[in-house]
Amino acid sequence: MERSRLFWPVSAAAQAFSGFADWPSIEDYDRAVGAGLPVAIREQPPRPKRRRGREREVIEVSGLYEGRIHLEGWLPTRPRSWHDFFNLLVWASFPRAKRQLSARQAATLAQWVAPGVRELPGRRTREQDGLAILDEGGLLLLVEAGAAGEVREGLAGRAAGPVAEAIGAGRAVALLFGHAVYEQIARGGPPVRAMTEVLEVAGALPREAQARVALADARLHEVLEDPESFCRPETFRSLPVEEGVLLGGPG
Incomplete structure (x- = not known):
């Protein structure tokens, strides 16, 4: 968590693992943060090997990744995986939004996978693409209603300046949501941009970090219900995933 100040939304969840010198086990994950999650944490099983000449099995939605989360109530997690570790931290930090997101993803699967099929369709729906972008690469921007117009105008023009100014003035706050973005920063990858969802709030933004995370969780949950x-x-x-922009510096 010391690599970037942008990790602050998941820092409280990450603190549960501060005493580990090596990778925690899946059981450690569950003991550390499982009590606060709406799903159980289990190791992701290996994909079954298909034997030559043997007919493919019928695909069940509950056997697919998103289906397991929503329909069976457990989060498939790989050991020693940065990607899955950050997904776990986001679940622990934004449980309501992630639960609603998984419900949406499972519903799209049920529509996408026809009963009795043995192969997945070749192309995902636009809704599946949109939800995946949010899940993997989303950025939440809590904005006071009075500043929302300027922020949206800046985003529409691909200008980070108005967003950075609103953040610097305390009228907006940026929270990374996509676990792939956290992974990219942790692994020292090249600069990336994150899909930005503006979440308007009535009144002033809360000052305390965890109150901001909770508010973003609640507001995104509301949006996902649509x-x-x-x-x-x-x-x-x-927006570019840069401290100078997302923490209120020059755009």
Whole structure:
């Protein structure tokens, strides 16, 4: 968590693992943060090997990744995986939003996978793409209602300056949500942009960090309850994942 100040939304969850000198086990994950999650944590089983000449088995939605989370109530997690570790931290930090997101993803699977099929369709729906972008590469921008217009205008014009100014003035706060973005920073990858979802709030933003995380969790949960949300990825806007922008520096 010391690599970047942008890790602050998941730092409270990460603190549960501060005493480990090596990778925690899946059981350690569950003991550390499992009590606060709406799903259980289990090791992801290996994919079954297909034997030559043997007919493929019928695909069940409950056997797919998103289906296991929502329908069976457990989060498939690989040991010693940065990607899955950060996914766990996001679940622990934004449990309501992640639960609603998994419900949406499972619903799209049920529509996408016809009963009795033995192969997945070749192309995902636009809703599946949009939800995956949020899940993997999303950034939440809590914005006071009075500053929302300027922030949206800046995003529409791909200008980070108005966003950084609103953050610097205390009228907006940026919270990384996508676990792939956290992984990218942790592994020292090249600079990336994150799909940005503006979440308007009435009144002043809370000052305390965990109150901001809880508010973002609640607001994103509300947005995800709308079945039309995140269905048009072509309308998404993004910001550079840079401390100077997302913590309120010059754009």
